[in-house]
Amino acid sequence: MKRLFTIIVLSGLLLYFPWLVTAEGNNETSINEEIIYDIIIDRFNNGKQQKSNQVRPDDLYAYHGGDFKGIIMKLDDIKSLGFTAITLSPVMANAEDGFHGYWIENFYETEEQFGSMEELKQLVKEAHNRDIKVILEMVPNYVAKTNPIAKKQDWINQGNNIQVEEEPWLEEALTLNQSNPEVVDYLIDVAVFWIKETEVDGLKIHAADRANQDFLKTYTTELKSIQPDLILLANVSSEANMDHLSEMPFDLIENKKLQNALSEVLSQVNQPIANIYDVWKEMENNNTLTQVDDKFSERFSQKFSEEGRNILTAWKLALTYMYTTPGVPYIYQGSELPMFGKNYPEMMYLMQFNSGEPELKEYFTRMASLRKQFPALQHGDFDMVAVDQGMSVFKRSYEGETLYIVINNDEESRQATLTGIDTNSQLRGLLGDDLVRANSDGEFKIGISRESQEVYIVEENSGINWLFIIPIAVVFLLFVGSVIHLSRKQKQQA
Numbered sequence: 161m162k163r164l165f166t167i168i169v170l171s172g173l174l175l176y177f178p179w180l181v182t183a184e185g186n187n188e189t190s191i192n193e194e195i196i197y198d199i200i201i202d203r204f205n206n207g208k209q210q211k212s213n214q215v216r217p218d219d220l221y222a223y224h225g226g227d228f229k230g231i232i233m234k235l236d237d238i239k240s241l242g243f244t245a246i247t248l249s250p251v252m253a254n255a256e257d258g259f260h261g262y263w264i265e266n267f268y269e270t271e272e273q274f275g276s277m278e279e280l281k282q283l284v285k286e287a288h289n290r291d292i293k294v295i296l297e298m299v300p301n302y303v304a305k306t307n308p309i310a311k312k313q314d315w316i317n318q319g320n321n322i323q324v325e326e327e328p329w330l331e332e333a334l335t336l337n338q339s340n341p342e343v344v345d346y347l348i349d350v351a352v353f354w355i356k357e358t359e360v361d362g363l364k365i366h367a368a369d370r371a372n373q374d375f376l377k378t379y380t381t382e383l384k385s386i387q388p389d390l391i392l393l394a395n396v397s398s399e400a401n402m403d404h405l406s407e408m409p410f411d412l413i414e415n416k417k418l419q420n421a422l423s424e425v426l427s428q429v430n431q432p433i434a435n436i437y438d439v440w441k442e443m444e445n446n447n448t449l450t451q452v453d454d455k456f457s458e459r460f461s462q463k464f465s466e467e468g469r470n471i472l473t474a475w476k477l478a479l480t481y482m483y484t485t486p487g488v489p490y491i492y493q494g495s496e497l498p499m500f501g502k503n504y505p506e507m508m509y510l511m512q513f514n515s516g517e518p519e520l521k522e523y524f525t526r527m528a529s530l531r532k533q534f535p536a537l538q539h540g541d542f543d544m545v546a547v548d549q550g551m552s553v554f555k556r557s558y559e560g561e562t563l564y565i566v567i568n569n570d571e572e573s574r575q576a577t578l579t580g581i582d583t584n585s586q587l588r589g590l591l592g593d594d595l596v597r598a599n600s601d602g603e604f605k606i607g608i609s610r611e612s613q614e615v616y617i618v619e620e621n622s623g624i625n626w627l628f629i630i631p632i633a634v635v636f637l638l639f640v641g642s643v644i645h646l647s648r649k650q651k652q653q654a
Contacts, residue, residue, distance in 0.1 A: 193538050194244045194245050196490045197241075197491050198492050199249065201226050201248055201261070201271075203226050205227075205233060207230030207232065208227050220506070222257050226274070227273065227279075228274055228283045241524045242525050242528020243292065244291070247297060250296075250298070252264045253265050255304040255305075255306045262366070264302070264307060267346075277357065294358075295363060296362075298354075300336070300351075304334075316337055317335040317337050329504065338376075344375055344379070348383070352386060362392060363392060368405060381409060392411050393414075393449065394413040397416075399416045412487075413445060417439055418443065418487075419454070422450075423460055426481070427463040427467050427469065429467075429550070429571050450482045450487035450488060452482065453495075455492060458501070459501045460495070461500050471520065472519055477569060477612075477613055480565065480567055480613040481567055494512070498516070498520065535559065536556045536562065536563050546577070547576075548574040548575060549570045551568035551570055551574035551608065552567055553566050553606065564606075565614075565615050565616075566613060568612055568613065578603065579602070588616060589616055590615045591615055594614060
């Protein structure tokens with residue numbers, strides 16, 4: 161009887177408190193369902209419109225006025241585009257003109273240009289009310305030269321290895337000595353403070369590939385032990401030195417090699433989509449943030465515009481790949497407008513909300529809806545099943561659901577023949593309403609026009625669509641009848 165009572169009590173606890181179940185297993189599944197929007201706070205939206213000596217919109221190296229309130233004002237727009245999470249650039253108090261967040265003077269206070277701690281908490285609350293997760297960017301590698309802890313010689317790497325020419329946003333920063341146990345404890349305390357104080361859903365670790373490996377393992381493992389369902393993202397600074405990151409408890413890791421492949425292939429017509437797949441095949445870790453650009457690189461729109469590509473054409477190809485292949489789509493703010501910029505700080509222009517392509521925003525929303533509707537696009541296996549010059553066909557399957565993704569980056573129409581599909585099935589296009597059935601040889605032949613895309617769902621063959629054909633036939637017969645009637649009437653009058 162006592163044992164039965166214990167089972168009943170435990171069952172009740174699990175029913176009403178599902179988070180008691182191990183969070184790690186759930187996180188591995190749910191993370192693939194996210195679509196993340198990356199925000200630079202200062203360059204997003206000015207909600208308070210307060211005057212400040214540091215806000216100089218004409219100076220690209222100064223604050224432009226973006227703040228927490230401005231983000232709150234745009235949460236509904238972010239939600240309408242299909243995003244499920246946002247990442248925020250560093251929120252901590254920075255040195256003068258540290259609009260980007262990497263010149264941290266106080267790790268425990270918000271930057272006054274962005275707003276108060278209470279306003280940040282309000283932002284998190286408002287986001288959660290809309291089922292949007294919030295992820296803060298942590299900067300464990302660097303500290304501002306003007307930060308008081310910079311005076312502690314054993315806390316700073318004396319051979320500062322920052323390459324200012326390559327990363328000018330770190331011009332006023334020093335590298336922390338992560339081999340010092342005091343520094344390790346301090347940085348863990350900082351992260352825990354922000355997690356508990358703001359109730360955010362996760363952290364993005366800036367330049368994780370450059371952190372001391374022993375420190376990073378201790379840092380991430382400790383954070384996961386404190387909050388198992390904490391989302392941990394790894395920002396990386398280059399294509400090299402990434403292998404060790406997959407051995408740490410990161411949920412998602414940026415991959416510069418894949419990002420560069422996406423940007424290079426899709427910015428130019430006739431580049432084979434298969435080249436992107438080849439890079440993906442080489443990856444040891446598929447828990448990837450799939451992105452085509454970021455706040456530290458040339459904007460994708462800038463790159464393909466210089467190649468003469470149409471905005472809608474290039475972005476539709478890119479979004480189709482990003483939203484239907486393995487990994488989690490990671491979109492840099494302004495891509496939905498789109499925005500342009502080649503070098504730092506041009507790729508960090510203030511958001512231009514009054515401009516943009518409505519059709520592009522609609523496509524963002526459409527692809528997000530498609531990804532959410534079909535679990536195979538989030539969790540399915542992934543294979544390239546056909547290639548024709550610049551076109552590739554990918555197959556994704558999951559729990560009895562199969563989809564084919566066709567992306568043609570060629571200047572000419574291309575075709576593919578698919579086999580191994582039940583001949584009693586049909587392929588129905590989800591973007592263009594195309595319908596493909598098996599021929600007499602049991603093959604499914606797909607044709608796609610130049611620089612376009614389609615996603616097909618495999619479903620039961622519906623046969624002849626009489627519900628569609630009969631009304632058309634009736635209208636046609638009525639039209640013919642009316643023509644005959646009018647013709648006879650005119651003859652009688654004559």
